[in-house]
Structures are given as structure tokens and as C-alpha cells.
Amino acid sequence: MGIPADQLGAQEHVVMELREHWKRLLVPGLICAAALVGLLVVLAVAPDSGAFSWLDTLGWIAFLGVLAVFGLWPYLRWRGRTYTITNERLLTRRGVVRRHGRDIPLSRINDVAFEQGMFDRMSGAGTLKVSAASEEGTVVLHDVPNIHEVTRTLNALTRDAGSA
Structure with missing residues (x-):
């Protein structure tokens, strides 16, 4: 899903590969469903002939257009954003056309914290805040699924990296 094997170190292996929680697609999905209802209404009321026969085409x-902007594009952005935890580093990748990434060695991580709103608690997702000893400071990962498991795993790996 996320990182190709040729981008991993010799002794490095993937511990967790994550994508933003699917709830990120909920609002775009509802907008597309509303657009479908709107299309069905237009097709039902538009005349087959006459001066307004072009309404069904419109x-x-x-x-x-709504499907492309509010359906396809958010889906591609969701698919293009990955979080990968290996035994040596935390990798973030995002982008559809142009890719951006950040790698943080586990030994440089100072603090791992999370936040959860009410809907996040119901879905098991949350925002992960990773503080690293770097110029960039804190990395914020939004809508991380299984936030408690990810936090526990990252804390354990960071502890192991610090003692090595």
C-alpha cells in the first residue's frame, strides 16, 4: 500500500501501514449522493422536447462536475495520503500529482500524543501529534484509524529505539 521495499533499509521492516480513516470520505460521499438526487429530479422534470430540452444535458x-470535484478528487487525495511505521522510522506520504513525504527516525521522536473528538471516539480514529527533535517540530497526522493501537505501537517502538 505505502512504501516500496526498495525504500526500506537493510534491516528495516514495516510494522504498520495506515491511511486516513474512511470517515474523511463521508461528506464528499453525501454531496455526491445529493447531486445524484438532483440529477434524478432534473431528469424527471425536464421536458423531452421544446425550448428546455437541454436541461437534462445540463x-x-x-x-x-460535482462527481469529479467532490467525489473523485477527495478519493484520490485520501488514497494518496499514507502513514507508515517501520521498526526504524515514521514515514508520511501525501499527494496525487505531486508527492510530499517526511521521514522521522524513531530515535528522534520525543513525544507521541493524540486527540479525539466525539465522532473520532465513535469511529476509533483521532489526530496523532508526534514531536520530533528537528527543525520542523511537531508532525500532525489527521484521522488516524485505530489511534490507541497506533499510539501504543509508536510509543513502544520509540522506547526500543531510544534504548538501542
Whole structure:
């Protein structure tokens, strides 16, 4: 899913590969569903002939535009954002057309904290804040699924990296 094997070190292995929680796609999905309802209404009321026969074409164009902007693009952004934890580092990757990444060695991590709102608690997701000894400071990872397990794992790996 995330990191190709040729980007891992000799003794490095992937512990966890994550993507943002699927709840990130909930609002775009509802917008696309509303656009579908709107298209069905337009197709039902638009006349087959006459001066306004072009309304069904306009309805399809609007629907496809909403689908591209509020459906396809958020999905591609969601697919393109990954969080990978190896036994040596934390890797973040994001981007669809242009990729951005950050690698933090576990030995440089000072603090791991999380935040959860009410909906986050219901879905088991949360925001992970990783403080590293670097110029960049704290890295914030939004909508991390299974936040408690990820926090526990990252704390254990950081502790092991610090004692090595």
C-alpha cells in the first residue's frame, strides 16, 4: 500500500501501514449522493422536447462536475495520503500529482500524543501529534484509524529505539 521495499533499509521492516480513516470520505460521499438526487429530479422534470430540452444535458454536466470535484478528487487525495511505521522510522506520504513525504527516525521522536473528538471516539480514529527533535517540530497526522493501537505501537517502538 505505502512504501516500496526498495525504500526500506537493510534491516528495516514495516510494522504498520495506515491511511486516513474512511470517515474523511463521508461528506464528499453525501454531496455526491445529493447531486445524484438532483440529477434524478432534473431528469424527471425536464421536458423531452421544446425550448428546455437541454436541461437534462445540463443536469448530467453538473452531476459529472460535482462527481469529479467532490467525489473523485477527495478519493484520490485520501488514497494518496499514507502513514507508515517501520521498526526504524515514521514515514508520511501525501499527494496525487505531486508527492510530499517526511521521514522521522524513531530515535528522534520525543513525544507521541493524540486527540479525539466525539465522532473520532465513535469511529476509533483521532489526530496523532508526534514531536520530533528537528527543525520542523511537531508532525500532525489527521484521522488516524485505530489511534490507541497506533499510539501504543509508536510509543513502544520509540522506547526500543531510544534504548538501542
